[in-house]
Amino acid sequence: MALTLEQVVEMAPDGSSAAAGKKLMALKNWEGVGRDADALWGLCRGSALYQVKVDLATMGYHCSCPSRKFPCKHVLGLLMLWAASASAVSEQSPPDWVSDWLQRRRQRDEKKAERQAAETQKPVDEKAQQRRAEQRSDRVTDGLARLDIWLKDLVRSGLATVETRPESFWEEQAKRLVDAQAPGLASRVARLAAIPRATPDWPARLLAELGRIAILLQAWHRIEQLDPALQSDVRQLLGWTVPQAELERGEPIDDRWIVVGQWVDEDDRVRAQRSWLVGRATGRTALVLQFSPGAQPFAESIVPGSEQRATLVYYPGAVAQRAKLLGRQGNVESVAQRPPGAPTIAAFLDTVADALARQPWLSAFGCVLRDVTLVPQDGRWLACDSAGHALPLLAHDCWKMLAVTGGRPCDLCGEWNGYALRPLGFFIDNAWGIA
Amino acid sequence: MEDLARIALVGTSRHPQAAPDAEHPAESLVAALATDDREQAFLLRAGARALFEQCGRPLGEKREPPAPAPPESRPFAPPQLAGLLQNAMASSAWEMLAEFLGEMDAAGLLLPPEILPQALGVTDADARQRLLPVLGERGRWLSEFNPEWRWVRAGVGDLSDRDRSVVVRRWEEGGFSERCRALETLRRGDAAEARKLLESAIDQEKPDHRARLLETLAIQLGADDEPLLDGRLGDRAEQVRAVAARLLARLPGSALAQRMRARAEAMLTEKAGKGKSLHLACQPPEEIDKDWVRDGVPAKPPQGRGKRAVWTEAVLSAVPPSVWSARFSAAPRDLMEAIGSDQFAASVLVGWTQAAAAFAPDDPASAAWVRPLWDHWADGTPRRGAAARAEVAEHLQCLLQAMPADEADRAMGPLLMRALEADRADVLGLLGCLTRPWSDAFSRSYLETVRKAIARPADNTAYQWAQSLLTAAQAIPRSAFAAALEEWHAAKPGKTPWFSQGIAREIENFTETIRTRQRFYEAVAGRGG
Numbered sequence: 001m002a003l004t005l006e007q008v009v010e011m012a013p014d015g016s017s018a019a020a021g022k023k024l025m026a027l028k029n030w031e032g033v034g035r036d037a038d039a040l041w042g043l044c045r046g047s048a049l050y051q052v053k054v055d056l057a058t059m060g061y062h063c064s065c066p067s068r069k070f071p072c073k074h075v076l077g078l079l080m081l082w083a084a085s086a087s088a089v090s091e092q093s094p095p096d097w098v099s100d101w102l103q104r105r106r107q108r109d110e111k112k113a114e115r116q117a118a119e120t121q122k123p124v125d126e127k128a129q130q131r132r133a134e135q136r137s138d139r140v141t142d143g144l145a146r147l148d149i150w151l152k153d154l155v156r157s158g159l160a161t162v163e164t165r166p167e168s169f170w171e172e173q174a175k176r177l178v179d180a181q182a183p184g185l186a187s188r189v190a191r192l193a194a195i196p197r198a199t200p201d202w203p204a205r206l207l208a209e210l211g212r213i214a215i216l217l218q219a220w221h222r223i224e225q226l227d228p229a230l231q232s233d234v235r236q237l238l239g240w241t242v243p244q245a246e247l248e249r250g251e252p253i254d255d256r257w258i259v260v261g262q263w264v265d266e267d268d269r270v271r272a273q274r275s276w277l278v279g280r281a282t283g284r285t286a287l288v289l290q291f292s293p294g295a296q297p298f299a300e301s302i303v304p305g306s307e308q309r310a311t312l313v314y315y316p317g318a319v320a321q322r323a324k325l326l327g328r329q330g331n332v333e334s335v336a337q338r339p340p341g342a343p344t345i346a347a348f349l350d351t352v353a354d355a356l357a358r359q360p361w362l363s364a365f366g367c368v369l370r371d372v373t374l375v376p377q378d379g380r381w382l383a384c385d386s387a388g389h390a391l392p393l394l395a396h397d398c399w400k401m402l403a404v405t406g407g408r409p410c411d412l413c414g415e416w417n418g419y420a421l422r423p424l425g426f427f428i429d430n431a432w433g434i435a
Numbered sequence: 436m437e438d439l440a441r442i443a444l445v446g447t448s449r450h451p452q453a454a455p456d457a458e459h460p461a462e463s464l465v466a467a468l469a470t471d472d473r474e475q476a477f478l479l480r481a482g483a484r485a486l487f488e489q490c491g492r493p494l495g496e497k498r499e500p501p502a503p504a505p506p507e508s509r510p511f512a513p514p515q516l517a518g519l520l521q522n523a524m525a526s527s528a529w530e531m532l533a534e535f536l537g538e539m540d541a542a543g544l545l546l547p548p549e550i551l552p553q554a555l556g557v558t559d560a561d562a563r564q565r566l567l568p569v570l571g572e573r574g575r576w577l578s579e580f581n582p583e584w585r586w587v588r589a590g591v592g593d594l595s596d597r598d599r600s601v602v603v604r605r606w607e608e609g610g611f612s613e614r615c616r617a618l619e620t621l622r623r624g625d626a627a628e629a630r631k632l633l634e635s636a637i638d639q640e641k642p643d644h645r646a647r648l649l650e651t652l653a654i655q656l657g658a659d660d661e662p663l664l665d666g667r668l669g670d671r672a673e674q675v676r677a678v679a680a681r682l683l684a685r686l687p688g689s690a691l692a693q694r695m696r697a698r699a700e701a702m703l704t705e706k707a708g709k710g711k712s713l714h715l716a717c718q719p720p721e722e723i724d725k726d727w728v729r730d731g732v733p734a735k736p737p738q739g740r741g742k743r744a745v746w747t748e749a750v751l752s753a754v755p756p757s758v759w760s761a762r763f764s765a766a767p768r769d770l771m772e773a774i775g776s777d778q779f780a781a782s783v784l785v786g787w788t789q790a791a792a793a794f795a796p797d798d799p800a801s802a803a804w805v806r807p808l809w810d811h812w813a814d815g816t817p818r819r820g821a822a823a824r825a826e827v828a829e830h831l832q833c834l835l836q837a838m839p840a841d842e843a844d845r846a847m848g849p850l851l852m853r854a855l856e857a858d859r860a861d862v863l864g865l866l867g868c869l870t871r872p873w874s875d876a877f878s879r880s881y882l883e884t885v886r887k888a889i890a891r892p893a894d895n896t897a898y899q900w901a902q903s904l905l906t907a908a909q910a911i912p913r914s915a916f917a918a919a920l921e922e923w924h925a926a927k928p929g930k931t932p933w934f935s936q937g938i939a940r941e942i943e944n945f946t947e948t949i950r951t952r953q954r955f956y957e958a959v960a961g962r963g964g
Binding site: 005022026084148151152155156157158159160161201203204206207208209210211212213214215218345346349352353356357360373374375376382384387388389390397399400402403404406407408418433 | 436437439440441443444445446447448449472474475477478479480481482483484485486489490491492494495497498499500501502503504514515518522548549551552573574576577580581950
């Protein structure tokens with residue numbers, strides 16, 4: 001099964017692009033629409049005749065129009081046309097302008113891989129590298145020591161004082177940490193600004209976060225005593241990036257990966273797209289992150305509710321969670337079978353506890369909760385499992401989900417933050433829907 | 436965590452002897468820390484406890500989810516329809532939505548569940564009425580969870596207490612047009628309550644607002660409304676008196692209706708002794724007294740018109756024309772003939788026309804006058820001057836609205852042909868009064884006529900014909916879709932490209948709407964596969 005209309009709408013950069021795409025989805029706007037195993041293409045009559053093509057293996061796309069929106073309305077229109085009436089798109093051999101484009105794309109990917117390979121083989125000045133690493137460690141140590149003082153001051157004088165502090169109070173500390181080359185910890189500190197006054201129990205939540213940061217400082221202080229996987233976690237949490245070569249040394253995992261949910265965190269200056277994947281055969285969960293400054297599109301098209309044979313590798317760490325897509329082999333298809341998941345809320349929370357015990361700074365857990373029922377309650381929403389246990393949802397409007405499920409149990413996909421579950425998708429009647 | 440949070444809130448400096456709860460299971464983790472820095476120990480303890488509590492999150496008490504929606508007896512419409520319905524709702528295309536919903540109901544289909552929240556949020560009363568039969572068990576079940584969707588249970592016309600208070604608040608606080616709509620809504624649900632509200636407020640209103648508000652009594656007009664209307668006959672403003680008089684005339688038992696009938700019978704008499712054929716004479720009075728004026732007859736005629744002619748129209752339009760058929764024992768056509776050469780014949784015919792249109796819905800004998808009068812206005816020699824032609828179109832429009840749908844279709848076809856021959860477009864406004872969908876035969880004759888009209892050199896008349904496609908796009912039945920989608924031959928550009936561009940745009944909008952409707956019908960028909 002190809003993508004659904006809903007999924008294509010989800011790919012649109014904004015509402016007006018989606019609407020413009022819908023207007024173009026009628027066959028009369030198109031010429032020479034066709035597809036083969038690798039690509040989908042068509043000519044769209046706009047101000048000129050635009051060449052629109054989609055790489056079905058990666059959902060990469062290109063259109064000859066001058067639009068600065070990605071994907072543009074022509075790409076969306078073509079995908080919608082295909083989603084709505086797959087029979088109107090016949091299989092045929094691609095015209096030259098399509099096969100050339102695909103070939104160029106593949107060549108570019110190959111070149112990129114070669115370049116990376118070359119880089120890893122480049123002789124390195126080990127001495128200089130060593131010196132740089134030491135310098136950075138020293139700066140991080142200094143920065144963390146200053147943060148430690150600030151944290152202690154904060155609890156000494158009392159958290160009540162932060163209630164009226166402007167956001168800059170937190171940002172200043174975050175900036176200092178960036179200067180100290182600990183950008184990961186910097187954004188953790190910047191996020192603290194959202195906690196005061198957000199919920200009635202904010203002092204406890206803020207204290208919990210401060211406590212976890214204190215533990216992280218402690219862990220850095222005694223990093224040699226940790227096992228290598230956790231050492232890697234601590235370094236990533238503080239802001240070290242994992243070198244490409246080290247990442248690729250990880251074990252590649254082939255599976256049919258299901259994108260069970262996705263959301264874009266727009267709080268930071270850099271938008272972060274968070275896609276939760278579940279392996280059909282392995283049952284493993286993975287978080288794929290993509291970042292984009294401003295309104296630029298994300299590099300890869302990862303479509304929620306889609307499924308594809310792909311190879312993925314986990315980042316090093318005590319708990320395998322964040323991952324990188326190494327290669328996408330099959331075509332992107334809609335999820336048409338139940339994804340694997342936790343049979344009960346208790347079982348899911350057990351896995352959360354297990355992961356936290358090994359890596360105490362994890363703050364988000366993707367999940368598929370099987371057979372849960374949606375319960376509206378005084379303007380709030382709950383997900384109730386077959387055993388009668390419930391988790392609160394982080395959402396105001398779940399009416400569409402309630403309408404489609406009709407009070408029947410469904411498989412709910414979401415992201416648990418320790419307090420509430422952000423619903424991202426649900427599976428019922430052999431189809432996946434956006435929550 | 437709560438106790439630590441309390442300490443943290445005021446600051447550890449004010450809790451010098453804050454003793455750790457040694458019983459807490461997380462203490463074993465903290466004990467290994469060996470730090471003598473109080474704040475650091477406090478923070479690490481908080482971190483450990485937070486983690487401990489998160490790992491051991493209690494599952495909470497068990498809950499019983501609400502019973503699921505009952506099974507449906509009809510199938511859901513295919514998902515392709517969801518997009519079309521959603522677009523119609525989002526763009527407030529109520530007419531197209533009404534058609535779609537009616538068709539779905541007839542085909543035994545229910546709304547696709549994913550669009551139920553949007554559908555339940557619709558506030559338009561007519562649209563709600565259409566939605567009710569296609570909401571299904573799922574929609575009714577869903578509506579119980581949201582107080583704003585109570586209308587599903589309470590019924591559309593039947594105002595729930597909450598709806599009533601919303602309507603009354605709009606009446607009390609809204610802008611003028613909002614207040615009118617509120618009063619109309621209330622009038623449909625509870626006529627007496629609406630009348631009471633109107634009665635308590637009407638004296639404080641401006642004259643034109645008084646007239647417009649009084650007009651709402653036309654909805655569910657009944658004998659109970661007579662006292663209020665009768666009182667308004669004494670209103671200072673003539674336009675208010677006119678509305679009150681018109682409404683009272685429609686109440687057959689009202690005192691005003693009786694008075695008007697007596698005046699009319701005194702006015703219109705049989706001329707004696709002129710052979711066998713019937714001749715009528717109209718003799719309006721030379722002067723009228725205060726009672727006439729009180730009953731809404733204008734004391735002074737509008738500029739350029741004779742007072743006696745105006746009085747004739749005012750009086751005759753308030754009397755059912757069936758009165759004359761009975762009184763002179765003659766058919767409408769004979770009576771129209773009989774007034775023939777009278778000095779006031781034109782005014783008599785106008786009065787009859789207005790009366791026939793007003794009384795036809797409730798009085799079959801008056802309805803028999805509609806077609807003869809239509810023929811009179813439609814076949815009469817074309818008048819000179821835009822104002823006179825507009826007046827004729829107005830008469831035709833009242834009559835058309837009083838005709839049953841099939842008769843109206845039959846009447847319109849020839850009128851359009853004649854308009855085309857005369858290269859005029861002044862009757863096109865009447866198309867909007869026809870019941871929808873149009874008949875297949877009329878649609879085809881309309882399409883044929885309009886195709887000819889816009890194939891002519893593009894000018895204002897051709898453009899007006901093209902604009903009538905806007906009405907037709909919603910009114911043409913699906914049996915005529917193929918005819919509607921046959922290739923359109925664009926008009927030749929006239930003196931300016933403006934008209935030909937406008938015509939091309941109208942054609943494009945028209946075919947787009949027809950195609951959308953066609954897609955809808957195809958989706959309904961092809962629901963199996």
